Amino acid sequence: MKKLILAFCLFLVPFTLYAQEKNDPNAYTGTDSERIAQAVAASAEAGGVVRIPARIPDAASDRTFWLIDSAILLPANTTLILENCTIKLSDASRDNFIRSANCGLGISHIEPIENVHVIGVGHAELVGADHPRATGDSGKTLGERTYGTDAGKEGESQLGDWRNIGVLFAYVEHFSVRGLTIRNPHCWAMSFERCAFGQIREITFLAQENRQIDGQRVRILNQDGLDLRKGCHDIMIDTIMGCTGDDTVALTAIGTEIRPDGMIARTEVSGNRSDGRENDIWNVTVRNVMSHSTGGHQIVRLLNASGIRIHHVTVDGVVDTSPEDGIRDRATIRIGDSNPAWGGVTPLGDTYGIIVTNVTSRSKAAVLIAGSLADSILSNILNLNPDCEAVTYESGKENVKNVQVP
Numbered sequence: 001m002k003k004l005i006l007a008f009c010l011f012l013v014p015f016t017l018y019a020q021e022k023n024d025p026n027a028y029t030g031t032d033s034e035r036i037a038q039a040v041a042a043s044a045e046a047g048g049v050v051r052i053p054a055r056i057p058d059a060a061s062d063r064t065f066w067l068i069d070s071a072i073l074l075p076a077n078t079t080l081i082l083e084n085c086t087i088k089l090s091d092a093s094r095d096n097f098i099r100s101a102n103c104g105l106g107i108s109h110i111e112p113i114e115n116v117h118v119i120g121v122g123h124a125e126l127v128g129a130d131h132p133r134a135t136g137d138s139g140k141t142l143g144e145r146t147y148g149t150d151a152g153k154e155g156e157s158q159l160g161d162w163r164n165i166g167v168l169f170a171y172v173e174h175f176s177v178r179g180l181t182i183r184n185p186h187c188w189a190m191s192f193e194r195c196a197f198g199q200i201r202e203i204t205f206l207a208q209e210n211r212q213i214d215g216q217r218v219r220i221l222n223q224d225g226l227d228l229r230k231g232c233h234d235i236m237i238d239t240i241m242g243c244t245g246d247d248t249v250a251l252t253a254i255g256t257e258i259r260p261d262g263m264i265a266r267t268e269v270s271g272n273r274s275d276g277r278e279n280d281i282w283n284v285t286v287r288n289v290m291s292h293s294t295g296g297h298q299i300v301r302l303l304n305a306s307g308i309r310i311h312h313v314t315v316d317g318v319v320d321t322s323p324e325d326g327i328r329d330r331a332t333i334r335i336g337d338s339n340p341a342w343g344g345v346t347p348l349g350d351t352y353g354i355i356v357t358n359v360t361s362r363s364k365a366a367v368l369i370a371g372s373l374a375d376s377i378l379s380n381i382l383n384l385n386p387d388c389e390a391v392t393y394e395s396g397k398e399n400v401k402n403v404q405v406p
Helices: 002-022 032-046
Strands: 049-052 066-068 072-074 078-083 086-089 098-100 113-121 125-127 167-170 172-183 190-193 196-206 210-213 216-219 226-228 233-244 249-253 281-293 298-304 310-320 331-335 351-361 367-369 373-383 391-393 400-404
Touching (some): 032 049, 172 190, 249 310, 298 351
Parallel strands (some): 078 113, 113 172, 167 190, 190 226, 233 281, 249 298, 310 351, 331 367, 373 400
Antiparallel strands (some): 210 216
16 A cells, blocks of 8 residues: 555656646747747646746746736636746846736737635745837827837837736736835836726835936836726725826726727826726725825826716825925825816716725825815825815815715
């Protein structure tokens, strides 16, 4: 019997090592992007798990970091583990770091998928290119307001778009992303469109809005940290740190035309399919945010327009970490917007059920109500700026109804 067990164990060990090897891109040949894609393709035989450790130096390069030309595409039922590794975008890339595989160029109708997870173990870092081909959102022209080596190149889009986003999920349910550091993203570091039942935890952002490239100071716009877009619900955001060029955490639900998915020159890879309530953002918790905006924007922003609602959102525990002698953020928490470009102040009842508590601010405004707000609670606001009240009513108190304030 003992001999039988020993023989079984000897058989099992090489099989286990082989299974682990198949889902590690170090086991393959080709470019770094090709090697990672092969590991993802083989992951189904390893329980849907892809493991990316540090790159092992080889004859092609002595690099220990991965240099990718295109996005890592994650299909349904996949867990990507980044284990003490760095993944960097190459100067040839005009694509995301990571994207759910159900969306992208040529996919005009995104089909929902589920069970997609990205887990950082140890120090797992995603780093932008040395010379990004494009930066900013679809409202920015390359070379005019935001940096991009594709500026003026024939045949290349001259606007930013969803390919500039770092981690992009669309129509994904039961997902998680945790344990990552994202440095110098080309636009928003992370964006989730029409995603649900997810957790985003333990994320560090490092972005400055301005960078030195080849000895020149250049501007890279729209460096939000984490954005939830239209249709997101039942999501937990917990423990967000660092600094961002733009808003650190933003829940933005703004109506657009009904259009196919996957279009270039759009900030969202998914287009509106209707004007219904499925476009709302609801049942979201944001907690333990310790950050500031180096561009002087907001730390947490809630923005809805065009009849889309944001409701049942809790923001608990936001610490403004901006230096005392540096740029102060416009607001630690900003709710709504009076700017006509965003549709102006939303009707009362479109933004409701908001709980904001345990906020420490040194911004120009602690809680800025720039749109409308109803049936909400604002409490425990520690305002370290003597030049403003804890709550600022930019749009006027007539746009606020049944809101408990300090």
